[in-house]
Amino acid sequence: MMEGYSDATIALITAGIAVGTWAVRFSFIGLIGARELPPWLLRHLRYTPVAVIPALVAPLVLWPGATGGAPDPARLVAALAAFAVGFLARSVLGAILVGMGTFYAIRLVL
Amino acid sequence: MQSATPSSAFFEGMRASAPFLIVVGPFALVFGVVATEAGLDLAQVMSLSVTVFAGAAQLTALQLMREEAPALVVLASSLAVNLRMAMYSASIAPYIGGAPLWQRVLSGYLLVDQSYAISHARFEAEPQMPLPRRMAFFFGTMSLIAPLWYAATLAGALAGQGIPEGLALDFAVPITFIALIAPGLRTLAHLAAAATAILLGLALAGLPYGTGLLVAGLVAMIVGAEIERRGLAIPVQRQAP
Numbered sequence: 582m583m584e585g586y587s588d589a590t591i592a593l594i595t596a597g598i599a600v601g602t603w604a605v606r607f608s609f610i611g612l613i614g615a616r617e618l619p620p621w622l623l624r625h626l627r628y629t630p631v632a633v634i635p636a637l638v639a640p641l642v643l644w645p646g647a648t649g650g651a652p653d654p655a656r657l658v659a660a661l662a663a664f665a666v667g668f669l670a671r672s673v674l675g676a677i678l679v680g681m682g683t684f685y686a687i688r689l690v691l
Numbered sequence: 692m693q694s695a696t697p698s699s700a701f702f703e704g705m706r707a708s709a710p711f712l713i714v715v716g717p718f719a720l721v722f723g724v725v726a727t728e729a730g731l732d733l734a735q736v737m738s739l740s741v742t743v744f745a746g747a748a749q750l751t752a753l754q755l756m757r758e759e760a761p762a763l764v765v766l767a768s769s770l771a772v773n774l775r776m777a778m779y780s781a782s783i784a785p786y787i788g789g790a791p792l793w794q795r796v797l798s799g800y801l802l803v804d805q806s807y808a809i810s811h812a813r814f815e816a817e818p819q820m821p822l823p824r825r826m827a828f829f830f831g832t833m834s835l836i837a838p839l840w841y842a843a844t845l846a847g848a849l850a851g852q853g854i855p856e857g858l859a860l861d862f863a864v865p866i867t868f869i870a871l872i873a874p875g876l877r878t879l880a881h882l883a884a885a886a887t888a889i890l891l892g893l894a895l896a897g898l899p900y901g902t903g904l905l906v907a908g909l910v911a912m913i914v915g916a917e918i919e920r921r922g923l924a925i926p927v928q929r930q931a932p
Contacts, residue, residue, distance in 0.1 A: 585759040591735055594765050598752055599742035601770040607799030609781040610788055621916075626782035627815075628884045628915030629908070630808050633775045634872045635885045636892030636907035637747075641865040643893060656862055663866050667873025671928065674710035676870035684862055 655691065659684035697827035700820075704831025707809045714867035715805070715836050716843045718746050721861060722753075723847020729757050733848050740844035744800060744837070746864070748773045774905055778912075779807040786814040790826050798826075801833045808871050880924040884915030 586594075642660040644650040663680025666672060719740065726736040726749075739749050748769040755765040779802055787798060810829045814820060820828075876882050888911035895903030918924060 586756065586762070588735075590762055591731070591756075592738070594752065594756070594762050595735070595738050595742060597766045598739075598748055598769045601766070602743050602745050602748055602773050602776070603799050605770065605773050606776045606780050606802040607796065608777050609784040610795045610798055610802070611792075622781075623785065624919055625912050625916040626778065627919070628880070628912045629775075629778045629782045630811065631872055631875060631881045631885045632888050632911030632915060633778060633904070633908035634804070634808075634868050635888035636904050636911065637775070638865045638868045638872075639889040639892040640896040642869075644896070645861065647859055647861045656865075659862070660865060660869055663869045664873050667870050668876055668928070671874040673870045673874060674713075676873055677710065677714060677866055680866040680869065681863065684859070684866070688859070 655684055655687035658687060697823045700824040700827040701831035701834070704809070704813075704828040705834050707813070707828075708805060708832040708834075708836050710870075711805045711809075711867065712835055712839055714863045714870075716839050717863045718867075719840045719843035720847040720850075721863075722746060722749055723844040724850060725750075725847075726753050727848045727851050729753055733845075736848045737841070737845060741841055743769075744840065745773055745776075745803060768899075771902065771905075775908060776802060776807075778908065779804075779811075783807060783811055783814070786811075786825055787822070787829060789822055794826050798829060801830070801837065803833075803836075804868070804871065805836060806832045808875075812875060877928050878919075878924040878926050880915045880918040882927060883918050884911045887911040887914045 638660075642656055643652055645653055645656055659680050662683040663676045666679045667676035670676075722740065723736055726739065727733075731739075731753075739752065743749050743752075751772045752765055752769040755768055760768075780799075783802070787795070790798070806829060809832045810825075813828060814825055872885065876885055888907055891907035891910055892904065895907050897903065898906070
């Protein structure tokens with residue numbers, strides 16, 4: 582058991598995150614429905630994935646939790662390799678394989 | 692060959708999701724292991740994966756519970772990490788918002804990074820796609836990923852401490868995200884938005900409860916949209932094959 586929390590508390594935390602997460606995702610799909618959104622809003626939303634995901638990833642690459650936040654050359658080079666393959670070859674699977682392959686190869690050598 | 696039925700769209704979505712299986716599996720496996728090691732029992736670990744179905748929020752909750760944070764802080768932080776999904780919801784609403792309520796309720800549960808990125812790209816590329824095919828495609832993208840998420844969490848929880856530390860599977864998460872985004876950087880506007888996001892994501896990483904991510908994402912989105920508005924969304928990649 583997790584210290585400091587009763588089973589009921591853990592169940593409540595889980596239920597709260599589950600309902601809250603669903604509500605966040607459902608929000609616009611549920612409330613706005615098929616109503617047309619204005620062009621300026623659509624223009625902004627077009628950039629959501631390329632705006633949010635790199636901001637999420639950059640700290641994970643530069644300051645990985647697994648090393649206690651210290652930059653790790655293997656992770657940096659592997660991330661760049663994955664990016665290069667994804668960008669130039671436009672291959673998702675290729676980027677993943679090259680990225681993880683590079684990561685393990687460098688770890689073996691170092 | 693013409694393939695225009697909803698069921699063909701379902702399998703199309705399933706196929707498009709295949710590359711992500713090799714990273715979704717390890718992610719859920721790692722979550723199962725880490726959560727079990729932190730002291731959650733099997734039912735608690737599985738409840739988190741099945742009801743929340745959002746890796747980043749699950750890991751955030753776990754981390755804060757290990758630090759014995761107050762229950763409300765655990766809740767608020769985990770939800771803050773997920774706020775980016777409100778942007779996904781808004782972004783995909785014009786494409787699937789006309790679907791029947793039960794389908795939208797289910798979509799709310801299944802709207803994750805992968806289903807969003809794969810589906811949005813597809814809907815954008817084919818604006819004439821009829822709504823039932825869009826829904827079938829969307830659900831198809833999760834038809835393998837969701838069951839794998841549950842199964843791998845279960846396997847991780849059961850394996851407990853059997854996973855060697857040296858495998859460093861944590862790194863599969865950023866690599867998937869990079870692989871997901873890089874092929875979509877088609878214009879100068881995309882590149883500028885991504886560069887802004889990286890710089891601000893790093894600069895604001897210290898802000899509490901995931902708020903730095905939200906600010907970085909919002910500013911980067913504005914940068915991309917503004918460049919497009921000025922007609923500078925110049926292609927930087929060759930056309931898709």
